[in-house]
Amino acid sequence: MKFKKVSFLFFIIILLSGFAYSPQKNINLKCLSAVVIDQDSGRILYSKNENSLLPMASTTKIMTAIVAIERGNLKDTVTISSRASSIKGSVVGYKKDEKLSLEELLYGLMMRSGNDAAIAIAEHISGSVEEFSKLMTDKAFEIGAYDTSFKSPHGLDMENHYTTAKDLAKITAYAMKNETFAKISSTKEIDSGESGKFTRSYNNINKFLYQYPNSDGVKTGSTGKAGKCFVASVKNPYGRYICVVLNSSDRWNDAKKLADYAEKNYKYIKILSRDELIKSFKVYGGEKKYIAGKIEKDLYIPVTEDEINSIKMEVYAPSVIFSPVKENEILGNVVVYAKDTAVGKYPIISDMEVKRKNFAENLKEMMKRMANIK
Missing domain, CATH: 3.40.710.10 (DD-peptidase/beta-lactamase superfamily)
Known part of the structure; x- marks a missing residue:
């Protein structure tokens, strides 16, 4: 299945004075291995x-x-x-x-x-x-x-x-x-x-x-x-x-x-709101023809000061989906980039359940389409 890629730049207005300077290179850890990540995005903040x-x-x-x-x-x-x-x-x-x-x-x-x-x-x-x-x-x-x-x-x-x-x-x-x-x-x-x-x-x-x-x-x-x-x-x-x-x-x-x-x-900036429509999906064989793809909650991503103007988002999702679809089913992903490097991936979920049409309904729809053919 081919995936459609949509890219657009977010222009984010925030107070820059709260940001620290560029991250330091060494914090002198006394261990063989270590990492700190942001839980939601999975972004590695230091390693x-x-x-x-x-x-x-x-x-x-x-x-x-x-x-x-x-x-x-x-x-x-x-x-x-x-x-x-x-x-x-x-x-x-x-x-x-x-x-x-x-x-x-x-x-x-x-x-x-x-x-x-x-x-x-x-x-x-x-x-x-x-x-x-x-x-x-x-x-x-x-x-x-x-x-x-x-x-x-x-x-x-x-x-x-x-x-x-x-x-x-x-x-x-x-x-x-x-x-x-x-x-x-x-x-x-x-x-x-x-x-x-x-x-x-x-x-x-x-x-x-x-x-x-x-x-x-x-x-x-x-x-x-x-x-x-x-x-x-x-x-x-x-x-x-x-x-x-x-x-x-x-x-x-x-x-x-x-x-x-x-x-x-790092400071957190808001990328998307929970109620924001990410993508509308066409549904084949379902009781509804379209379904909205949203995110589970408001999305915030941790960024450094010098990354602010490079933040962009890409949506990876199929062009159509097939019924049945469960509510909150994962339909694709939103990937956030900073300086062209992926720094977070979040699932796109369906906002409702769509049941599959029964045989009679599908047959009726097919006959209707055939009748409209000139």
Whole structure:
């Protein structure tokens, strides 16, 4: 199918005095690899060896949690197996044959970094750690994290268990759009949830939540091979910064430097409004002939001062679509460019549902068209 490309320049009037000068080249991070991205656009705002393949320790559990949330039910009852209760490393201390809700295990997983919770969750969702790990890798590919391989739900050092800072940022940006995941990762203390009273009280070992303003996640990690790792989420008025630090001798300060850098060197400008028509699509075989393509919410993109006058947008979408069409179905993409470099991609969604016409309606329409042929 051919795609139509539409390009036009946005002339943006903003107050330039709030912008910093050109971004600095080095912020002296104490880690092997790092990245900070804008959650919605995915734009990389600063990076260091962001494509290096590295072990990621317990930041693995970000994927464990999102797969479990999407495939399980928070009120499911999970029985702790001998494999889960005997796992080494960071654990909550669950006992063999103990029964807990999946919800409580997710809090134990994210807040206490429980390897025992990770095993129990994997066995409950997929029947085995091995099968669950395959789901994790498949989900990474679905998200667009193509340089990631999971061999466990906990992240202890294993062969062929790795990611990149850029992939881990993509995974986290995706996960933080899930309300349940975002709530769990930002919680500091809890002893009950939707499933009822928990068997234990939990407090979050993520020190960044207590140290940095507007921090709302996400996950720590540390092993012999991976070193100290950390993924942070920091809210701003237009979304979130996702900061990833792998193998760091000062992970809290590295994360702070990344968030500070993003805040200092980038400002958000509005690209599109939620109610703005992006493209009108012709629909074949549907109860309606046309459908509007819109965006999910107001779009803001982080830019530097010297990029302001170079911002443009291109719409990539098919000329026609075929029924049936679901409401909020993705029909194409809006890609934003700064200095001819793509800096953000956003889905275009349908504003309504269009059902397929039945056979009689299609036949009637065809006969009508034939009757008009001269």
